[in-house]
Amino acid sequence: MAFTNEQMERYSRHIILQEVGVKGQKKLLSGKVLIIGAGGLGAPAAMYLAAAGVGTIGIVDADEVDLSNLQRQIIHGTADVGKAKVKSAKETMNAMNPDVTVNTYREFVTSENVMDLIKDYDFIIDGTDNFPAKFLINDACVMAKKPFSHAGIIRFKGQLMTYVPGEGPCYRCVFKNPPPKDAVPTCKQAGVIGAMGGVIGSLQAMEAIKYLIGVGDLLTGKLLTYDALKMEFHTVVLPKANGKCAVCGDHPTITELIDYEQAECDGK
Numbered sequence: 387m388a389f390t391n392e393q394m395e396r397y398s399r400h401i402i403l404q405e406v407g408v409k410g411q412k413k414l415l416s417g418k419v420l421i422i423g424a425g426g427l428g429a430p431a432a433m434y435l436a437a438a439g440v441g442t443i444g445i446v447d448a449d450e451v452d453l454s455n456l457q458r459q460i461i462h463g464t465a466d467v468g469k470a471k472v473k474s475a476k477e478t479m480n481a482m483n484p485d486v487t488v489n490t491y492r493e494f495v496t497s498e499n500v501m502d503l504i505k506d507y508d509f510i511i512d513g514t515d516n517f518p519a520k521f522l523i524n525d526a527c528v529m530a531k532k533p534f535s536h537a538g539i540i541r542f543k544g545q546l547m548t549y550v551p552g553e554g555p556c557y558r559c560v561f562k563n564p565p566p567k568d569a570v571p572t573c574k575q576a577g578v579i580g581a582m583g584g585v586i587g588s589l590q591a592m593e594a595i596k597y598l599i600g601v602g603d604l605l606t607g608k609l610l611t612y613d614a615l616k617m618e619f620h621t622v623v624l625p626k627a628n629g630k631c632a633v634c635g636d637h638p639t640i641t642e643l644i645d646y647e648q649a650e651c652d653g654k
């Protein structure tokens with residue numbers, strides 16, 4: 387695969403980096419990343435991955451763009467209100483970079499469809515906003531041996547960790563089980579500062595890019611937390627993968643995917 391003149395220019399700031407170069411850019415162009423959720427986290431992640439020239443990007447979301455999304459979901463514009471989020475996202479990404487193939491899946495992840503959704507992708511980004519989806523994505527990625535980036539945002543806080551099979555704990559090693567339904571407020575109930583999605587979603591894109599190129603250290607075995615009010619980032623080293631973990635442990639008790647009851651949440 388030889389680059390066109392246009393590609394040489396488009397990706398020149400990558401190609402000049404010793405850690406990327408032509409070789410790394412080719413890895414990005416042949417890379418496949420699935421983003422689950424085209425919301426606060428998925429929007430910036432999708433835009434940076436498209437801009438970077440990740441060749442195939444899948445986006446999963448059943449929702450339509452709502453006016454209340456636009457404060458943070460910067461992949462959508464005012465004219466997109468009422469449009470399917472995956473359609474709006476694809477239009478923005480293709481307008482930015484026609485090199486990128488965007489596959490859209492207008493559905494929510496469930497135990498029925500998740501394995502099929504993730505199977506053709508190299509790296510998964512969890513941009514969902516609810517615990518049932520986060521545990522489902524974790525369990526599916528562990529079972530299918532797919533690396534993924536977990537993130538969560540609420541109010542002025544965000545968190546992030548990366549799972550790579552065999553290289554550290556999974557989300558369930560750390561968080562065990564979803565909290566009881568309605569025990570934790572959603573972003574709709576509690577609010578979220580708009581740029582938080584930009585900070586944390588961009589970090590998810592960064593993890594995917596590093597994974598595809600194969601450079602640097604990923605956030606495996608670590609949990610990064612960000613407090614915007616204090617403007618503090620902390621990285622906590624997590625205990626090693628828990629041999630007793632119900633899904634990734636030595637004797638897993640979760641061998642089938644679970645659809646936990648959804649808390650009051652509209653997916654926005």
Ligand SMILES: [Zn+2]
Nearest residue numbers: 556559631634
């Ligand atoms: Zn685990």
